[in-house]
Amino acid sequence: MGRLLGIDYGEKRVGISISDPTGSIASPFYTLLYTSVVDLLEQLQNLIVSENIEGIVIGLPIGMKGQETRQTKLVQQFVELLQAQLDIPIDTADERLTSVVAENLLKEQGIRPSRNKAMVDSTAAAVILQGYLDRAKQ
Numbered sequence: 054m055g056r057l058l059g060i061d062y063g064e065k066r067v068g069i070s071i072s073d074p075t076g077s078i079a080s081p082f083y084t085l086l087y088t089s090v091v092d093l094l095e096q097l098q099n100l101i102v103s104e105n106i107e108g109i110v111i112g113l114p115i116g117m118k119g120q121e122t123r124q125t126k127l128v129q130q131f132v133e134l135l136q137a138q139l140d141i142p143i144d145t146a147d148e149r150l151t152s153v154v155a156e157n158l159l160k161e162q163g164i165r166p167s168r169n170k171a172m173v174d175s176t177a178a179a180v181i182l183q184g185y186l187d188r189a190k191q
Contacts, residue, residue, distance in 0.1 A: 059182025068174030112148030
């Protein structure tokens with residue numbers, strides 16, 4: 054397994070995390086701001102090339118009772134768009150409560166989540182990706 058890209062998709066911001074080359078540890082990378090889907094795709098393609106990304110894991114927002122939500126459908130459409138544009142494996146992972154976990158991790162570091170939304174997004178992407186990596190090892 055090579056480097057993977059973790060994505061916490063949002064309509065304004067996209068949290069990004071990247072695994073180490075061995076696919077063991079996920080780290081927050083940064084948060085992308087975008088003006089259009091074309092802009093977002095271009096930024097992701099550049100990142101995939103520059104960081105030698107071999108696969109993508111996208112957080113899938115599922116309702117607390119396991120139901121699909123409006124955001125679930127938006128992410129599924131985004132996944133389909135990525136699959137049509139990119140030639141690397143793309144997978145999804147349940148992202149329930151990842152933002153809460155990310156906020157708690159930042160609070161433990163003395164960082165105020167309410168003033169650092171971009172850090173919450175990239176940290177949530179790392180939580181999504183790390184969970185995926187941990188499940189893949191089992």
